[in-house]
Amino acid sequence: MISTRTLPLFAVLAIALPACTDTTGTSVSCSNETAEAAIQAHAGSVQADGSVTVYGTVQFSDSNAELTVRAVYVAGVPVTQTSTDFNFRTWSVAVPQDRIAALAAGTDRAALPVVAYLFGGCVVNLPANDEPVVPVSSSDGGDAGGGGVDGSVDAPAD
Amino acid sequence: MANAGKWIVLAVLVAAAPACGAKKAAAPAAVAPAPPPPPRPSVGVAPIPSLRFANGHIVGDWAAAPADKTCWTADSAAGPTAYDLASASAKCTTGLTLTKADVNVDQFGSVQIGNAPARGTPHTLDANGAIDTPAPSALNDADAAKGMLVSDVSGVYAVGKVTHRETVVDKCHNWPAHDQDNAYVEVDLAHETVAFVPPRNVVLPNQALTVEVCHIPGQTLTVQWGGVRGLTSSTLANNEAALAPMFPGGPEKIEPEISVFTFAPRQSGHADLTITGTGGAPADTMTVELEVDTLYWGSVRVGLGTLFDVGNIWNGYSIGTFAGSNQPEIRQSHNAVGFELVNAFAPYLLDLLTCPGRGRSYTGGCNRWFAPYIGFGLVGAGPAQNIQALSSFHFGVELEFAQSFSVALTFVERRTQALADGYHVGSPVSGGMSVADVTRDAWQPGMALVVNATPSFLQFAMGSGSGSTPGTTSTSGAGQSGAPKK
Numbered sequence: 197m198i199s200t201r202t203l204p205l206f207a208v209l210a211i212a213l214p215a216c217t218d219t220t221g222t223s224v225s226c227s228n229e230t231a232e233a234a235i236q237a238h239a240g241s242v243q244a245d246g247s248v249t250v251y252g253t254v255q256f257s258d259s260n261a262e263l264t265v266r267a268v269y270v271a272g273v274p275v276t277q278t279s280t281d282f283n284f285r286t287w288s289v290a291v292p293q294d295r296i297a298a299l300a301a302g303t304d305r306a307a308l309p310v311v312a313y314l315f316g317g318c319v320v321n322l323p324a325n326d327e328p329v330v331p332v333s334s335s336d337g338g339d340a341g342g343g344g345v346d347g348s349v350d351a352p353a354d
Numbered sequence: 355m356a357n358a359g360k361w362i363v364l365a366v367l368v369a370a371a372p373a374c375g376a377k378k379a380a381a382p383a384a385v386a387p388a389p390p391p392p393p394r395p396s397v398g399v400a401p402i403p404s405l406r407f408a409n410g411h412i413v414g415d416w417a418a419a420p421a422d423k424t425c426w427t428a429d430s431a432a433g434p435t436a437y438d439l440a441s442a443s444a445k446c447t448t449g450l451t452l453t454k455a456d457v458n459v460d461q462f463g464s465v466q467i468g469n470a471p472a473r474g475t476p477h478t479l480d481a482n483g484a485i486d487t488p489a490p491s492a493l494n495d496a497d498a499a500k501g502m503l504v505s506d507v508s509g510v511y512a513v514g515k516v517t518h519r520e521t522v523v524d525k526c527h528n529w530p531a532h533d534q535d536n537a538y539v540e541v542d543l544a545h546e547t548v549a550f551v552p553p554r555n556v557v558l559p560n561q562a563l564t565v566e567v568c569h570i571p572g573q574t575l576t577v578q579w580g581g582v583r584g585l586t587s588s589t590l591a592n593n594e595a596a597l598a599p600m601f602p603g604g605p606e607k608i609e610p611e612i613s614v615f616t617f618a619p620r621q622s623g624h625a626d627l628t629i630t631g632t633g634g635a636p637a638d639t640m641t642v643e644l645e646v647d648t649l650y651w652g653s654v655r656v657g658l659g660t661l662f663d664v665g666n667i668w669n670g671y672s673i674g675t676f677a678g679s680n681q682p683e684i685r686q687s688h689n690a691v692g693f694e695l696v697n698a699f700a701p702y703l704l705d706l707l708t709c710p711g712r713g714r715s716y717t718g719g720c721n722r723w724f725a726p727y728i729g730f731g732l733v734g735a736g737p738a739q740n741i742q743a744l745s746s747f748h749f750g751v752e753l754e755f756a757q758s759f760s761v762a763l764t765f766v767e768r769r770t771q772a773l774a775d776g777y778h779v780g781s782p783v784s785g786g787m788s789v790a791d792v793t794r795d796a797w798q799p800g801m802a803l804v805v806n807a808t809p810s811f812l813q814f815a816m817g818s819g820s821g822s823t824p825g826t827t828s829t830s831g832a833g834q835s836g837a838p839k840k
Binding site: 265277 | 676678679680681682683684776778779780781782784
């Protein structure tokens with residue numbers, strides 16, 4: 197049985213002009229925009245197929261400086277917006293089990309990288325220590341390439 | 355035989371006589387010279403070498419006139435004709451007037467009376483005024499006493515009666531001064547020359563015409579100026595004496611007088627001036643070709659403008675999605691050059707202020723070439739590569755290369771886009787929004803070069819000058835005409 201634990205993550209990314217700076221340790225590649233974006237992501241419940249739903253938000257500290265979020269990827273999977281959502285302010289994505297197992301790399305947990313692509317070529321990588329971590333059961337921990345782990349992810353803590 | 359010897363001796367002596375200086379003893383010569391031609395019949399008066407036809411009269415040199423000048427009276431226009439000689443019984447009859455038809459001047463300058471007898475044939479008039487062929491026997495002292503003078507001019511007998519002193523029309527001078535408001539034409543009718551005309555024979559619109567005619571006294575002048583308004587004529591009555599009394603010595607100088615006519619302005623086009631002088635001399639008609647110029651005070655321009663964003667501030671905006679993204683976003687575009695159709699007005703201020711006639715001439719007159727240029731963009735490419743109307747305002751200066759072509763350099767206020775409050779480049783927008791929802795109009799400065807082509811119907815000519823300028827027509831100007839201008 198894979199337990200899922202909640203890993204609240206918070207990242208405040210400062211994207212400053214004009215240099216492609218890394219002000220918070222996050223890899224930022226941005227040409228000419230200034231914005232401060234806060235990305236939150238946490239893992240959701242384990243689905244029946246072993247996938248884990250990750251929920252998240254993108255917030256800008258100044259609404260007047262809100263940049264277009266062109267896309268958000270979690271573990272390489274593009275997130276989707278609800279029909280009423282706007283600019284990835286809230287998003288969710290289901291990370292399949294095999295992707296989680298691959299990211300675990302034989303360990304008992306897998307950190308899911310979160311990458312946001314913003315207007316102007318800005319790329320925001322969620323810091324590694326803020327990435328949602330999904331525990332993988334020991335019985336299946338080393339079977340990253342074994343075609344999926346059913347129930348190996350812990351349920352969200354919250 | 356002894357007698358025969360005597361005659362021989364006598365003959366020798368006679369023949370030798372000239373050699374001995376016995377001139378008086380010369381006998382009638384057998385080779386006597388030819389007798390001189392019989393003198394022409396004398397009429398008892400001195401010939402008049404300068405007898406000639408002038409001003410419709412037979413005139414002679416005053417100095418060569420007979421001593422008795424009492425019969426040299428002034429001519430009378432109503433006097434008897436040449437054929438009244440027979441009735442001229444008194445010595446000093448009324449002056450003889452010969453009409454032009456009675457007098458012929460041949461190619462040698464000879465004056466002939468009547469039907470122009472052939473050169474070399476001594477013809478003259480008899481006392482009855484008829485051609486006396488061949489011998490001028492009828493002319494005699496009695497004729498001379500009547501005032502008839504006979505002269506042998508180039509072998510042709512001519513007869514006339516000196517009725518006038520020789521007259522010479524003096525040069526016209528003392529033309530009245532000109533002002534700058536009117537156009538002037540100075541016509542020397544006495545010498546049949548045009549002394550002054552407006553430049554290029556062109557009269558400006560709304561410009562009155564003043565015609566100054568120099569003519570000999572006694573002429574009645576008729577001046578007509580054509581043009582759109584029609585002909586305006588003026589007839590001047592002349593009440594002066596035909597001629598002054600005779601003066602001793604030398605030709606009489608006739609001081610011409612200058613009559614002034616003024617005309618109201620004419621509309622543009624042909625307006626020839628015709629001056630006719632009659633009375634006192636053969637009619638003289640002169641025509642001065644005049645054109646009334648067309649002046650322009652401005653024109654509407656239609657041009658193609660090239661706009662330059664010298665301040666790099668002309669922006670356009672659009673809404674789109676980036677590749678791989680479904681989130682619409684605001685994008686910014688910029689173009690440094692724009693094109694548009696410009697409609698403008700170019701008032702010819704320099705011409706209006708500084709040119710005679712207050713307008714621009716395209717016929718060689720005053721043309722300042724430069725003019726202010728005020729216009730707006732009718733239709734043009736917007737900064738976001740769209741088409742927009744009323745796209746700019748232009749303020750500048752144009753240089754007119756030709757009547758229908760000019761180039762203007764202008765400052766331009768171009769209608770561009772600016773983002774509405776709360777939006778900036780890269781802001782996300784919802785899918786249902788358009789660029790109009792996130793932008794507003796913004797007028798930004800720049801420069802423009804406008805190439806204009808102007809059709810003729812968009813050029814504003816000066817209005818009709820008919821009656822718009824106060825002036826004296828030729829008719830009402832009669833009071834000032836005819837008076838000599840000293």
